[in-house]
Amino acid sequence: MRFFDKNFERLQDLYERIKEKVKEGSWKIMGGWYLQPDCNMPSGESIIRNIAEGRRFFMEEFGKRPTTAINFDSFGHSQGLVQILNQAGFDSYVVCRPAKDNFDFTSQNYRWKGFNGSEVIVHRSDENYNSVHGHAAEELEKFLNETREEEVSLFLWGVGDHGGGASAQDLKDLERMLQERREEYCIIHSDVESFFQELRESGEELPLVERGLNPVAEGCYTSQIRVKQKHRLLENEIYSGEKMFSAASLLYGKKYPARAVHEAVKDLLFAEFHDALPGSGTQLVEEDTLRLLDHGLEIMSREKMKxxxxxxxxxKAIEDGTSCVFIYNPHPYEITGQFAFEAGLPKQNWEDVFYYPECSCNGEPVKTQGEMESSHFCIDWRKKVVIEATLKPACMNRIDIRFRAIPKRPVFQPISGKKEYVFDNGAMRAVINTATGLMDSYQVDGTEYIKPGSFRLTAYDDTYNSWGLRTPESCGERNLTLLTPHEGSAFSGLADKVVPSVKVIEDGPVRTVVEALFGWHESKAYQRYIFPKEGTAFEIETGVYWNEKDTFLKLNIQAAYESxxxxxxxMFGRETLRQENREVVAQKWNAFVNEDKALTVINCGTHGSSINAGKIGLTLLRSAGYSAADGNFERTLREERHTVRMEQGERIFRFRIEAGKPGELMDGLDRKAQIFNEAPYAFAFNPSGKGEKRGELITIDNPAVILSAFKKAASKDGYIIRVYESAGKKAKADLKLSAWKTVYTLEFNPFEIKTLFLDGKTGVVSEADLLD
Known part of the structure; x- marks a missing residue:
């Protein structure tokens, strides 16, 4: 669809001819999605939008609704796709990857079972999706010999997305071959729906696959990490933004910005193209994709502010001598945690004092901490504020800020003279080794969850191949080590002083932040451990300044247990991933779990990782070549010139770490990952005092039931609410819409997706189709 969407006016004559061919039945619409996306890293919600966008277009323009989905070129396929395909009206799926060596059977056809028990039939096209120009007939001959035992089979030919399409010469050669082999085979030009119909009628017993169709091209789980991070950010902004827009429209009468959101969604979908998001494109593709994502982010930024x-x-308007920040919680549940934002002083401070913030949230005093603001201007004016608070669900929360004068900005005692720095808030105890900058202990309620030397940055030999990972010859590893005070001070830009490379940089009633500085070869990094004064979870911020070639970088966490x-x-589920140091792909979280312990890691845009004997390796970046692959040709990237590699420069990563007993922690992990990604929206503002204040839009009382979407319906007047069960258990939840005094009780099977329609005038909720 993307081709038609962008080229309609320029190629209108061709487009009309295609429509005529479709009408007469000589041109088949296959797949019917917006485009072929990556099928591992986009959220399930994004895949639904991709299908819905394509489905609307092809139905409106051509009157066609394919029942076979097609993603020939995608690098693997999430098991969560099965339920999406099933609810979207697809009964079959054609793929080329992973190849036959990933399966313990030879059949190209199999049943693929999803998390909720639904199934689709898959055809794995072993001959791949394209033939060499002018060689289609000989490739078909080889295919016939290899599939002689199959009663019915499917052969794909044509040059495909590598240029040229189905050539006249190939068609002529194939027609001749069809005549020559008509006594042995019934070979016809057909379509995928007809193939699957005949396959079903054959009664062939197909093998069953109950896992994701992975791994494929493991390097693509990490290549071009900026694209992946910005893609996740735009997903977060769209899906949290839609919830805000729905509240503003339904409760306050603001017009829903449907056209603007639709434009941002199309930016997101195009960035999910299977050579853009995976990072296998050229540097020009990377730049184009980042620009496209920035366009979508700018749209969402403006609309969220409105x-x-x-x-x-x-x-009410703010009081004289105070500042005010509003925080919108887009989620249908309360959030308790630490929230950081910036605001200005009511007036510039020209006095010889420092103004420290004190806050209330919704009228109640809360713990408050002032930290180093983003501005480095010489006047005490801009303030970074961190609070510990509970935000009410699905509504606006008001933060009033007063300021008290203290003699100067807080400074913190050096910790480098101690062997270790111990942080203990009663529920969580963490130990930082001041000689290494690494974490030697992390205990929750007295139980140890890591081994010494955790959160170590390690560089590994890599291939220059954009799709691959590691070298077959060796995989040497080098640790980034703590910088000397002189090196660390130079890295920090301190020209006139020398300070330790491990230090407390923030401390107060809300949290403590410890910074450590590391380096190896031509690269350096800072790592910040952010410890809250309440709770058992902490955050890691890692800033990498990378200048290496053909190397990948991992953040290694050694769990206290090895099995x-x-x-x-x-997508809409959780999967058991392979171990033994093999690279795997996931979305917002990973967890290492046994009967008694769970160690969880939530990310905001990193997808690749590995584990071996309890050592979790989060893959941060890889400096491979752009679109570099050898194939059957001479090795690439051997030109006698400077050749650009990926990920040269600054990259920043954030993680949330939490350990505990598996039950409650794992049941609520999707909710915590949603909060970390779709963060509450904070902005400084002086309200007019006009209008009527309303309550929350929506609440859901089960922590395992996740609100995936709350948005304006595209096909009729009303709103779409999409929820799913995230813990893999049967569940029940009450969905409440207070403005209409509506309570809608939901019952779920494990990992089940439910789509609802809300009549905004009456508050009546009813079940709806997945696609809108």
């Missing part, structure tokens, strides 16, 4: 202002209706199950979030 909605945020609308949602402050009924809030367990390695899990990862996938």
């Amino acid at each position: 909605a945020g202002i609308a949602l402050t209706a009924g809030e 367990g199950e390695y899990l990862g979030q996938v």
Whole structure:
């Protein structure tokens, strides 16, 4: 669809001819998605939008609704796709990857079972999706010999997305071959739906696959990490933004920005193209994709600001001598945690004092901490504020800020003279080794969860291949080590002083931040351990300044236990991932779990990882070549010139770490990952005091039931609410819409997706189709 969408006016004559061919039945619409996306890293919600966009277009323009989905070139396929395909009206699927050596059977056809028990039939095209120009007939001859035992089979030919399509010469050669072999075979030009119909009628017993169709091209789980991070950010902004826009529209009468959101969604979908998001494109593709994602982010930034202002209706104007920040919680549940934002002083401070913030949240005093602001201007004016608070669900929360004068900005005692720095808030105890900058202990309620030397940055030999990972010859590893005080001070830009490379940089009633500085070869990094004064979870911020070639970087966490199950979030589900240091792909979280312990890691845009004997390796970046692969040709990247590699420069990563007993922690992990990614929206604003303040839009009382979408319906007047069960258990939840006094009780099978339609006038909720 993307081709038609972008070329309609320029190729209108061709387009009309195609429509005529479709009408007469000589041109078949296959797949019917917006485009062929990556099928591992986009969220399940994004895949639904991709299908819905294509389905609307092909139905409106051609009157066609394919029942076979096609993703020939995608690098693997999440098991969560099965339920999406099933609910979207697809009964079959054609893929080329992974290849036959990934299966313990030879058949190209198999049943693929999803998390909720639904199934589709898959055809794995072993001959791949394209033939060499002018060689289609001889490739078909080889295919016939290899599939002689199959009663019915499918052969794909044509040059495909590598240029040229189905050539006249190939068609002529194939027609001749069809005549020559008509006594042995019934070979016809057909379509995929007809193939699957005949396959079913044959009664062939097909093998069953109950896992994701992975691994494929493991390097693509990490290549061009900026694209992956910005893609995740735009997903977060769209799906949290839609929830804001729905609240502003339904509760405050603001017009829903449907056209703007649709434009941002199409930016997101195009960035999910299977050579863009995976990072296998050229540097020009990377730049184009980043620009496209930035366009979508700018749209969402503007619309969220407008909605945020609308949602402050009924809030009183701020008092003289104070500042005010509003935080919108887009989620249907309370959030308790630490929230950081910036605001200005009511007036510039020209006095010889420092103004320290004190906050209230929704009228109640909360723990408050001032930290180093983003501005380095010489006047005490801009303030970074961190609070410990509970935000009310699906509504605006008001933060009033007062300031008290203290003699100067807080400074913190050096810790480098101690062997270790110990942080203990009563529930969590963490130990930082001041000689290494690494974490030697992380205990929750007295139980140890890591081994010494955890959160170590390690560089590994890599291939220059954009799709691959590691070298077949060796995989040498070098650790980034703590910089000397002189090296660390130079790296930090301190020209006139020397300070330790491990230090406390923030401390107060809300949290403590410890910074450590590392380096190896031509690269350096800072790592910040962010410890809250309440709770058992902490955050890691890692800033890498990378200048290496053909090397990949991991953040290694050594669990205190060596055996367990390695899990990862996938589309509308969770999957057990392979171990033994083999690279795997997941979405917002990974977890290493045994009967008694769970160590969880939530990310905001990193997908690749590995584990071996309890050592979790989060893959941060890889400096491979752009679109570099050898194939059957001479080795690439041997030109006698400078050749650009990926990931040269600054890259920043954030993780949330939490350990505990598996039950409650794992049941609520998708919710915690959603909070970390779709963060509450904060902005400084002085409201007018006009209007009427309303309550929350929606609440859901089960922590394992996740609100995937709340948006304006595209096909009729109303709103779409999409929820799913995330813990893999039967569940029940009450969905409440207070404005209409509506309570809708939901019952779920494990990992089940439910789509609902809300009539915004009456508050009536009813079940709806997946696609809108």
